[in-house]
Amino acid sequence: MDKQEFLSLIWDSEFFNKKISRFNINKATEIENFYSSISRFNGDLVYLFSKEKLAIQLNAHFFLADKKVVFRKKIVSEQELFNDNHVESSTTLTKELLELAFLSGHHSRFKLDNSLNSKFNELYRIWLEKSINRELASEVFVYKIEQKEIAFVTIKKNGDSASIGLLAVNSSYHGKNIGSLLISAIENWCFKNNISTLDVATQLDNIQACNFYKKNGFDIKEVDYIYHYYRK
Ligand SMILES: CC(C)(COP(=O)(O)OP(=O)(O)OC[C@H]1O[C@@H](n2cnc3c(N)ncnc32)[C@H](O)[C@@H]1OP(=O)(O)O)[C@@H](O)C(=O)NCCC(=O)NCCS
Structure with missing residues (x-):
């Protein structure tokens, strides 16, 4: 097994103005590796990613911030003729889109963690801006009414x-x-762009979104338990 290390997260550290690292474990028992390494950690916050839920004592400094679930769908054919004239590609940032971006993150760990959530709106604004300018996205579809x-x-x-x-x-x-309808638009875009696998990450606690992806033919690919550990 690879030696487990703290991986410095430069972007997150600069953005949140904290020294942030990530530590990965596959099995719940590997929490011992984390505990034995933690004395070497001189930063502020660790995102501890575990493939299994941990049976440990949690508190305000060490808590489960997210049960991240990735849903996957195989794209095998075009959806039935997609012909809705409300849907279009967008390259313009509007206040309506910004509000929708905030809504899309309402279950995000960056909103739920009280030490990070003052930056939540800025984080999602940047994500939206970099999607609109195609740095973080290849396509943006909007559904418009009036x-x-x-x-x-x-x-x-x-x-x-x-x-x-x-x-x-x-x-x-x-x-x-x-x-x-937007999922169908995305699937047809994938089909035209020779994409065979479509993934989406959300939170297991976002029941609305989980039901929505299941209803649209997605299956669970993997779950990560993400803990936030703050050095006291
Ligand atoms: C998830 C979301 C995009 C679904 O959009 P929508 O246009 O309402 O969805 P549709 O009408 O196409 O599909 C409805 C399905 O979603 C699920 N769903 C919607 N609201 C739900 C709720 N309150 N509780 C549980 N499931 C719900 C159900 O599977 C429902 O199907 P059903 O009506 O047969 O039960 C929308 O609820 C939303 O914007 N939520 C907030 C933002 C968010 O969580 N985004 C996902 C981030 S990954």
Whole structure:
């Protein structure tokens, strides 16, 4: 087994103005490796990624911040003729899109962690801006009613796979199939771009999103338990 190390996260450290590292473990028993390494850690915060849930005493300095789930769908054919004139590609940042970006992160660990959440809006604004300018996304689809975006989705191509970044539907329009329509738009975009695997990460606690992806034919690929450890 590779030696487990603290991996410095430069972007996160600069953005949150804290020294942040990541530590990965595969089995719950490997928490012992984390404990025996922690005296060498001189930063502020560790994102501890575990493939299994840990049976440990948690507190305000060491807590489960996210049960991150990745859903996967194989793209095998085009969806039935997708012909909705409300959907278009977007390259313009609007206040409606910004509100939708904030909504897409409402279960994010960066919102739920009280030591990080003062930067939540800025984080999602940057993510949206870098998606709109195609740094972090290959395509952005919006669903418009009367020239206003009421839903959007971002997608990033990586070889023959792709992943959804941000996705949200204005809460006044939930349950009207608009999210599913955007998924169909994304699937057809994948099909045309020779992408065979579509992934999306969300939180197990986001029941709405988990049900939504299952309903749209996605299956769970993996779960990561992400703990935040603050050095006292
Ligand atoms: C998840 C989301 C995009 C779904 O969009 P939508 O347009 O409402 O979804 P659709 O109408 O196409 O599909 C509805 C399905 O979603 C699921 N769903 C929607 N609301 C739900 C709720 N309150 N509780 C549980 N499941 C729910 C169900 O599977 C539902 O199917 P059903 O009506 O047959 O039960 C939307 O709820 C949303 O924007 N949520 C907030 C942002 C978010 O969590 N984004 C995902 C980030 S990864």
